[in-house]
Amino acid sequence: MSGEDDLIARLFAPIAGPGALGLKDDAAILEPSPLHDMVLTVDALVAGVHFFPDDPPELIARKALRVNLSDLAAKGATPRGFLLTFAMPASLSDDWLTAFAAGLAQDAAAYALPLLGGDTVRMPGPLTLSVTAFGEVPRGRMVQRTTAQADDLLFVTGDIGRAAIGLQCRLKPEDGWVQGLDDTQRAALHDGYLLPQPRNALMHVVRAQARAGMDVSDGLIGDVAKMMRASDVAGRIRLDHVPFSPAVAAAIGLAPHLRETAVTGGDDYELLLAVPPERADVLRHGAAAVGVAVTQIGDVLDPQPGMPELLVTDGQGKAYEFAIRSFSHL
Amino acid sequence: MSGEDDLIARLFAPIAGPGALGLKDDAAILEPSPLHDMVLTVDALVAGVHFFPDDPPELIARKALRVNLSDLAAKGATPRGFLLTFAMPASLSDDWLTAFAAGLAQDAAAYALPLLGGDTVRMPGPLTLSVTAFGEVPRGRMVQRTTAQADDLLFVTGDIGRAAIGLQCRLKPEDGWVQGLDDTQRAALHDGYLLPQPRNALMHVVRAQARAGMDVSDGLIGDVAKMMRASDVAGRIRLDHVPFSPAVAAAIGLAPHLRETAVTGGDDYELLLAVPPERADVLRHGAAAVGVAVTQIGDVLDPQPGMPELLVTDGQGKAYEFAIRSFSHL
Numbered sequence: 001m002s003g004e005d006d007l008i009a010r011l012f013a014p015i016a017g018p019g020a021l022g023l024k025d026d027a028a029i030l031e032p033s034p035l036h037d038m039v040l041t042v043d044a045l046v047a048g049v050h051f052f053p054d055d056p057p058e059l060i061a062r063k064a065l066r067v068n069l070s071d072l073a074a075k076g077a078t079p080r081g082f083l084l085t086f087a088m089p090a091s092l093s094d095d096w097l098t099a100f101a102a103g104l105a106q107d108a109a110a111y112a113l114p115l116l117g118g119d120t121v122r123m124p125g126p127l128t129l130s131v132t133a134f135g136e137v138p139r140g141r142m143v144q145r146t147t148a149q150a151d152d153l154l155f156v157t158g159d160i161g162r163a164a165i166g167l168q169c170r171l172k173p174e175d176g177w178v179q180g181l182d183d184t185q186r187a188a189l190h191d192g193y194l195l196p197q198p199r200n201a202l203m204h205v206v207r208a209q210a211r212a213g214m215d216v217s218d219g220l221i222g223d224v225a226k227m228m229r230a231s232d233v234a235g236r237i238r239l240d241h242v243p244f245s246p247a248v249a250a251a252i253g254l255a256p257h258l259r260e261t262a263v264t265g266g267d268d269y270e271l272l273l274a275v276p277p278e279r280a281d282v283l284r285h286g287a288a289a290v291g292v293a294v295t296q297i298g299d300v301l302d303p304q305p306g307m308p309e310l311l312v313t314d315g316q317g318k319a320y321e322f323a324i325r326s327f328s329h330l
Numbered sequence: 331m332s333g334e335d336d337l338i339a340r341l342f343a344p345i346a347g348p349g350a351l352g353l354k355d356d357a358a359i360l361e362p363s364p365l366h367d368m369v370l371t372v373d374a375l376v377a378g379v380h381f382f383p384d385d386p387p388e389l390i391a392r393k394a395l396r397v398n399l400s401d402l403a404a405k406g407a408t409p410r411g412f413l414l415t416f417a418m419p420a421s422l423s424d425d426w427l428t429a430f431a432a433g434l435a436q437d438a439a440a441y442a443l444p445l446l447g448g449d450t451v452r453m454p455g456p457l458t459l460s461v462t463a464f465g466e467v468p469r470g471r472m473v474q475r476t477t478a479q480a481d482d483l484l485f486v487t488g489d490i491g492r493a494a495i496g497l498q499c500r501l502k503p504e505d506g507w508v509q510g511l512d513d514t515q516r517a518a519l520h521d522g523y524l525l526p527q528p529r530n531a532l533m534h535v536v537r538a539q540a541r542a543g544m545d546v547s548d549g550l551i552g553d554v555a556k557m558m559r560a561s562d563v564a565g566r567i568r569l570d571h572v573p574f575s576p577a578v579a580a581a582i583g584l585a586p587h588l589r590e591t592a593v594t595g596g597d598d599y600e601l602l603l604a605v606p607p608e609r610a611d612v613l614r615h616g617a618a619a620v621g622v623a624v625t626q627i628g629d630v631l632d633p634q635p636g637m638p639e640l641l642v643t644d645g646q647g648k649a650y651e652f653a654i655r656s657f658s659h660l
Contacts, residue, residue: 024560025475026401026544027371032362041357042462044415044451071356085374085460121374125455130415132372132462145355214356230354
């Protein structure tokens, strides 16, 4: 075992749960709760694709956990633990690894998601992380993507577009609209890209009230279309009802084309929920009780011949034409 | 969704089990058997590190599954399914992907390990696979690495060194000893590196008879030392009892230094089992019944002050001195 492997073992051991067997075995043990299903999800993050190689290591670690936590939240699943694949270029310093482990420890504790095991390998390429997260739900109760029904209302949690516009801020800091924002707004957008806010606080409400759910990771509009397609229904979104944070609203005020970036850009890690109308108030009250904002952005329709699978309208009910052609022809 | 993603979805769908929800959800469902523990393991493989980029794609896929299946076998766990992270350089052709999926399908079926889900991402670097495999054991019955006891006998399955010597064959085809082998022998060594033979047929016997178990992936000698250290015991290995295939024996006959390569080289994916002496015959008969060879290679000792954690002796009982210094000072 090299010194680096020793360091990783020492850094990761405190994050490990009891089933991890001190990270000294080939496998971990997870004791499922009686009459529950395991919920399994995996997401990979590659330096230069999903984060910048020079992002703070603790935030890279936390983002890797949070994109998986967000999937568990969307399924109404209680977190149980995670496995980490850590494919590591030779260039990472001991300080970098120490900070990475600290970030992992922080969110593993915050979300009650202990490390169960993993694999560390050398990577003659960019740092690549793969997190497999395990959750559980009472048997048969996982909230699926394919189960939205006509007349359900469509809700999103939190607000949309911070990550996508934060990324644009970062890529084009000289753009006029970036210059037009104040420091607080720029910081809010920057943080929105670096560190998603998964909505695990809402998991019990999701499980009890949502008919269908998924997390918004590839852009709100595209992800609504995915849920509609998977559920064999059609959807209708009111673009003027999509919730934006003050910083996103300010950016859109300065550069109106960013509204489209916000709703198609991705990396939101908010939840998209299809909720029967009679449960909408319970959802609203339950979400308020756990401190998560929810906003109705549209509804689910019976698909009709010739009707697009997703109709996006502005405040006057007029169909919105996206500049990105693919979104005009969902 | 790009054409490539479409192709992957189409290729992978037939490998998916019912809990995979048609690979259309953010997460998969796994229904644990009542009164069982889940056994979780993950292994990453990077092109240029764990396989050659130009290896046949179907064998890369099968190796990725098999290194994980081997961990499940060592734990006495029944396979239940897997998740795949597929970090893909742009250079992979449709033919490559089709062959990869065919290899995955073949072993998923052969080992009853259905695909439950995964994540496909772009990789500006080498092809990187991460497989998380799920198995199960009756509650509390996972065979661990840390539980070997003094007087246990040490067994390995199959034979040792094919992969390590196969790799040498491939790296140094002009070496005299490679030239001295016949085609059948060279092919056997080559295949030994490309495609491990996981011992999942032995899982019930392992679960019932082994006191401790792990798979041999980092070299036999080093892995025995790991088990001894993890179990707070000492070990004794008879080097002349280590089983070699005819091709490995022929290579060692031509180049005696390869004996050391064989027992320290790794990538064997055989099982190392610590078995109480009174269960040794049951293990032998059980293994014979499922067609897996097992060989006693040593035993477990009480650790004594000044005694090495692992004593390796030759046929005359004399301590063997490894040319690789680290192995002389285990």
